[in-house]
Structure formats: structure tokens, C-alpha cells
Amino acid sequence: MSNEHTSNWLEIDLSAVRHNTREVLRQTGVALMAVVKANAYGLGALPVSRAMLAGGATCLAVARGCEALELRRAGIQVPILVFGLPAEAELDALIAADVTLTLTGFEAAEMYAARGAVLGRQPRVHLKVDTGMGRFGVLADEALPLARCALEAGLDLEGIYTHFAMIDSDPRDPLNALQLERFRQALAALEAAAIRPLWVHTANSAAALGHPETHFNMVRAGSAMLGIRPFYYAPFPSYLKRVVAWKTRLVSCRELPAGWGVSYGQTYHTRADETIGVIAAGYADGFRRAGRNEVLVNGQRVQVVGRVCADNCMLRLPGPLPLGSEVVLLGQQGGQSIQIEDLAGRWNTAQSDVISAIAPRVERVYPT
Numbered sequence: 001m002s003n004e005h006t007s008n009w010l011e012i013d014l015s016a017v018r019h020n021t022r023e024v025l026r027q028t029g030v031a032l033m034a035v036v037k038a039n040a041y042g043l044g045a046l047p048v049s050r051a052m053l054a055g056g057a058t059c060l061a062v063a064r065g066c067e068a069l070e071l072r073r074a075g076i077q078v079p080i081l082v083f084g085l086p087a088e089a090e091l092d093a094l095i096a097a098d099v100t101l102t103l104t105g106f107e108a109a110e111m112y113a114a115r116g117a118v119l120g121r122q123p124r125v126h127l128k129v130d131t132g133m134g135r136f137g138v139l140a141d142e143a144l145p146l147a148r149c150a151l152e153a154g155l156d157l158e159g160i161y162t163h164f165a166m167i168d169s170d171p172r173d174p175l176n177a178l179q180l181e182r183f184r185q186a187l188a189a190l191e192a193a194a195i196r197p198l199w200v201h202t203a204n205s206a207a208a209l210g211h212p213e214t215h216f217n218m219v220r221a222g223s224a225m226l227g228i229r230p231f232y233y234a235p236f237p238s239y240l241k242r243v244v245a246w247k248t249r250l251v252s253c254r255e256l257p258a259g260w261g262v263s264y265g266q267t268y269h270t271r272a273d274e275t276i277g278v279i280a281a282g283y284a285d286g287f288r289r290a291g292r293n294e295v296l297v298n299g300q301r302v303q304v305v306g307r308v309c310a311d312n313c314m315l316r317l318p319g320p321l322p323l324g325s326e327v328v329l330l331g332q333q334g335g336q337s338i339q340i341e342d343l344a345g346r347w348n349t350a351q352s353d354v355i356s357a358i359a360p361r362v363e364r365v366y367p368t
């Protein structure tokens with residue numbers, strides 16, 4: 001192995017990202033804005049963006065201004081939408097780099113227009129409607145006044161969008177239809193005033209793949225292309241591929257006598273003479289001290305025993321194994337698999353949180 005000395009690492013399959021991107025396009029039949037916020041959920045914004053663009057996405061979206069600027073600096077020239085309200089300090093750089101801004105309200109319109117005038121550029125914006133997320137944007141009945149304000153201020157109103165709060169967890173929740181209805185009201189008000197933004201988008205991965213009525217002329221998806229199960233209520237779709245594996249190695253393997261305590265707090269004691277292994281992954285890598293952790297080694301599922309330490313954790317092994325043996329924290333080995341949804345369940349958190357929170361010190365590897 002070329003990464004023999006790497007303590008723990010992520011293997012990211014970019015050909016699977018390309019495949020998944022093509023599949024999302026095939027399933028939806030509309031334009032695709034690829035969401036690569038938070039360093040593409042930890043998998044590497046630049047390589048993942050390139051793979052998604054190669055797979056047919058036409059534009060990108062990120063959460064923060066600095067993320068967009070990083071992609072621009074790396075030479076990415078397609079449109080990039082920033083979801084959040086940019087800091088005033090980075091606004092000029094964003095407008096100069098032709099980054100698309102989210103129009104969250106009247107103050108934002110004023111601020112964008114003022115900076116655009118100073119720079120002699122016309123800021124490009126997508127108007128955000130808050131249809132039930134309670135995060136960014138204006139309520140549906142303010143969409144038309146805000147659109148008018150934006151146009152009068154000289155902004156390029158290129159898009160309009162909203163975001164679903166329940167659609168990934170419950171496809172039948174009445175809020176889904178209500179959010180769509182509120183968004184249609186906003187669109188109808190704009191239409192009545194002959195304001196027709198070019199791009200209309202509401203669908204994250206779950207909506208894109210499960211709710212065609214949410215498509216309009218663009219979907220805005222991230223997790224499905226990264227091999228994260230798009231729906232909390234249904235299994236991983238057969239037409240998508242898994243993308244990421246998280247691996248480490250056995251760095252110690254010893255026989256410990258019966259009754260020997262393991263790790264901080266001594267929450268585990270060997271029941272008999274046991275083989276206790278140590279792996280080079282811990283909570284400071286994002287492998288959390290929560291739930292009942294298991295890993296795959298030698299094609300078998302083994303238990304993590306005792307508390308997870310910062311840089312390591314201990315395993316109860318069925319018997320001695322060679323040092324350097326590959327251990328899978330996430331992914332497949334032999335016939336066994338541990339998937340992102342398993343870790344999310346174990347750690348009681350969101351699926352994308354599991355991979356987004358894998359620490360920067362964990363090397364990202366892109367096997368070809």
C-alpha cells in the first residue's frame with residue numbers, strides 16, 4: 001500500500017461521484033446545481049466539484065463566501081451560488097469573482113447593490129423564499145416586493161429558490177406540500193408582474209429523487225452524489241454507488257489477562273484472557289465516543305471496547321492479527337459493510353454530519 005504509514009484515511013471514489021451525478025441528471029431530467037458546501041461534506045471540494053461537473057452538473061453551490069472564493073482561486077469558472085449571507089468584508093471579492101449571492105431580504109439587496117455600484121459590477125442573485133425552514137429568506141408574500149426592490153437596485157435577479165425542512169425524513173409530511181404551495185404563490189406573484197427568474201429550484205437530493213413535482217427547471221443536490229442515502233425513510237437507491245471508505249490500521253495487538261481494564265474510565269474489563277487490538281483512529285479524527293462502535297477487520301465485525309480516545313481506540317479481537325492489518329471504520333470488507341447511515345444511527349446524528357465532521361488531519365485519498 002502506498003499509504004502504509006497513514007494512521008487513518010478516507011478513500012473517495014470520484015468515478016462513483018461522476019456516476020451518481022449522471023444518475024441524478026437521468027432521474028430528474030433538469031439542470032443540476034451540485035452542492036459542495038463544507039468541503040463537499042468533508043470529501044474535498046475541488047476534486048468532488050470537478051467530478052460532479054464532469055458528470056454533467058452545470059453549476060455549484062456552497063454555504064459560505066470563502067468556500068466559493070476557494071473554488072474560484074482553483075480555477076472553477078462555472079456559476080457558484082452562496083447559500084448564506086456573506087460577511088461584508090468578503091462581499092467585494094465575491095462580486096468581483098462573479099459569485100452568485102443569495103438574496104435573503106431587503107437589507108441584503110441594499111448592501112449588494114451598494115457594493116456592486118462601487119465596483120461597477122452587477123451582482124447576480126437568487127432570491128430565497130422561506131417556505132417553512134425558518135432559516136434564510138423572506139416569506140412568500142414578500143417575494144414580489146423584494147424582487148422589485150432588487151431589480152430597481154440594479155441586481156441581476158437570475159434565480160429564486162426555497163429549501164424543504166421535512167422532505168428527507170418524511171415524504172408524506174403535510175409541510176412538504178405546504179412549502180411547495182407557498183413557493184408557487186411567490187412564483188405566481190412574480191409572474192403576474194412579469195418577473196421570471198431564469199432558474200427556479202427547490203429540490204435537495206431527497207426531493208430531486210423522490211418528488212418530481214419539486215423539480216422546476218433545476219435541482220440542487222449534494223448528498224446523493226456522494227453516496228449518502230438521500231432518504232431517511234428508504235434504503236439506498238440501487239442506481240447510486242457508494243463513494244467513501246474510511247480505513248485505519250491495527251497498530252498494537254496484545255493478550256491481556258482476565259479482568260484487565262481498558263481505556264479511560266475503565267468502562268470495559270476483559271472477561272477472560274483476551275486479544276485487545278489498538279487502531280490509529282479516535283475522536284479527534286471524527287470517530288466518536290458515542291454508541292456501540294464496531295469496525296471490520298479480517299472480514300469480521302468486531303467491537304470497540306472501552307472509551308474511544310483522541311487518537312486511538314481498542315478492539316476485542318477474536319485472536320492475534322498482524323500489525324498493519326487494514327481496519328474498516330466505514331465501507332466494506334469481506335462480505336461485511338458499515339455504511340454512513342449505520343454510523344449516523346450509532347452516533348445519533350445526521351448522515352452528512354458523519355462525514356462532514358471527519359477531521360482535516362485525516363488524509364483524503366482518491367484512488368484512480
Ligand SMILES: *Cc1c(COP(=O)(O)O)cnc(C)c1O
Nearest residue numbers: 035083163204205220221222223
Ligand atoms: C445542503 C443543502 C442542499 C443539499 O442537500 P442534500 O440533501 O445534500 O442534497 C440543498 N440546498 C440547501 C439550501 C442546502 O443547505
